Amino acid sequence: MAKQKFFETSKPQETAVLVAVPGYRQTDEQTEEYLDELAFLAETAGAQTLKRFVQKLDKPDVRTFVGSGKLDEIQAFVKEHGVDMVIFDDDLSPSQVRNIEREMQVKIVDRSLLILDIFALRAKTAQAHAQVEMAQYQYLLPRLTNLWTHLSKQKGGIGMKGPGETEIETDRRIVRDKISLLRERLKKFEKQNFEQRKARAGIVRVALVGYTNVGKSTLMNLLSKSEVFAENKLFATVDATVRKVVLDNVPFLLSDTVGFIRKLPTKLIESFKSTLDEIREADLLVHVVDVSHPSFEDHIAVVNETLKDINSADKPVLLVFNKIDEYLKQRELELQEENQGMNEESEHHVRPSIEDLKATYMAKEHAPAMFISATDRLNIDALREELQRRVAEIHYQRYPNNV
Ligand SMILES: Nc1nc2c(ncn2[C@@H]2O[C@H](COP(=O)(O)OP(=O)(O)OP(=O)(O)O)[C@@H](O)[C@H]2O)c(=O)[nH]1
Numbered sequence: 001m002a003k004q005k006f007f008e009t010s011k012p013q014e015t016a017v018l019v020a021v022p023g024y025r026q027t028d029e030q031t032e033e034y035l036d037e038l039a040f041l042a043e044t045a046g047a048q049t050l051k052r053f054v055q056k057l058d059k060p061d062v063r064t065f066v067g068s069g070k071l072d073e074i075q076a077f078v079k080e081h082g083v084d085m086v087i088f089d090d091d092l093s094p095s096q097v098r099n100i101e102r103e104m105q106v107k108i109v110d111r112s113l114l115i116l117d118i119f120a121l122r123a124k125t126a127q128a129h130a131q132v133e134m135a136q137y138q139y140l141l142p143r144l145t146n147l148w149t150h151l152s153k154q155k156g157g158i159g160m161k162g163p164g165e166t167e168i169e170t171d172r173r174i175v176r177d178k179i180s181l182l183r184e185r186l187k188k189f190e191k192q193n194f195e196q197r198k199a200r201a202g203i204v205r206v207a208l209v210g211y212t213n214v215g216k217s218t219l220m221n222l223l224s225k226s227e228v229f230a231e232n233k234l235f236a237t238v239d240a241t242v243r244k245v246v247l248d249n250v251p252f253l254l255s256d257t258v259g260f261i262r263k264l265p266t267k268l269i270e271s272f273k274s275t276l277d278e279i280r281e282a283d284l285l286v287h288v289v290d291v292s293h294p295s296f297e298d299h300i301a302v303v304n305e306t307l308k309d310i311n312s313a314d315k316p317v318l319l320v321f322n323k324i325d326e327y328l329k330q331r332e333l334e335l336q337e338e339n340q341g342m343n344e345e346s347e348h349h350v351r352p353s354i355e356d357l358k359a360t361y362m363a364k365e366h367a368p369a370m371f372i373s374a375t376d377r378l379n380i381d382a383l384r385e386e387l388q389r390r391v392a393e394i395h396y397q398r399y400p401n402n403v
């Protein structure tokens with residue numbers, strides 16, 4: 001494993017261009033933000049973004065996703081700069097991939113493939129590896145093309161770290177066999193998980209959920225004094241981690257889970273069944289939000305939608321706004337700019353104070369919302385207290401006599 005990592009990082013960085021086809025209702029600001037996120041995903045996977053292409057269309061082109069004029073424009077740039085891959089902000093149909101590949105003769109990567117690639121890099125346990133591999137095979141099955149096979153052998157790199165080049169080049173039947181084999185392996189893991197969960201029966205379970213890169217693992221480490229990998233990249237965590245935490249004599253299990261992201265197909269998330277089970281079986285969800293992110297409200301909506309998709313929308317939630325250190329820093333800058341009259345003509349405005357935000361969210365959710373900084377340890381005691389209060393409540397509801 002370590003050896004392979006070393007090999008990957010020592011490779012020259014791959015280059016990419018990004019392509020988005022926003023509908024007419026999407027604002028330019030949103031499009032830019034979404035592309036920022038896609039560039040961050042590409043960077044996490046190890047590719048440097050050289051240019052972004054945007055084409056506003058009612059609906060993506062059925063054949064080639066973008067119109068033929070745009071395709072020519074992209075191709076000219078790709079040729080001129082020797083770009084390694086074209087990354088699309090949406091999922092492409094197998095035939096779209098084939099058509100675009102035929103024209104461009106470079107790697108075509110869509111959003112799911114990029115995310116799967118990051119998952120493959122990040123998976124640590126045998127179970128997570130098997131889950132990612134399963135998702136990759138399912139993704140690849142309808143997309144096995146000659147060019148793909150050819151390129152993967154030649155180039156390797158992003159989108160090609162998949163289930164091994166040798167398998168891709170063989171026919172679909174072998175891939176299908178591989179899928180059934182993995183399914184059997186995953187079943188065994190699930191049986192083990194089930195046994196583990198039986199052993200944990202009775203103890204209150206809390207799951208950290210949220211958009212990717214919001215600070216779930218950092219908070220997990222802080223609350224459970226463990227050492228889960230946290231880093232400023234997307235999807236640092238792919239495996240579920242569970243730790244026992246005791247707050248003022250009240251024990252509970254805390255689990256860290258894979259982050260959510262917009263446009264993540266539920267089918268793809270579904271292959272992370274063990275992580276999702278941690279969420280589905282939790283008594284309380286701690287929804288962590290990166291309040292310093294300009295689109296944090298969109299992120300909250302994405303997480304709520306995803307929770308709905310995995311049938312976990314009706315669970316009690318404690319909303320935790322993290323990174324207030326960064327939020328306050330940004331606000332300070334905005335206030336300074338305002339005082340200096342620097343942003344009169346721009347639409348830039350100062351974000352609300354933490355107190356105002358708190359009032360808004362508490363009114364909206366009818367429940368306490370916490371505002372913390374996991375790295376600067378701000379309001380962590382208050383969070384611990386609230387967490388303990390909520391856990392104790394659940395515990396006593398379940399065991400009324402055990403006071
Ligand atoms: N400024 C600031 N940064 C933070 C805070 N909490 C976490 N971070 C940083 O945010 C980045 C992401 O943190 P993680 O804990 O890996 O986030 P995560 O939600 O587990 O991310 P995934 O596992 O990728 O979904 C890291 O660089 C952290 O150091 C905070 O309170 N303030």
Ligand SMILES: [Mg+2]
Nearest residue numbers: 216217236237
């Ligand atoms: Mg994490």
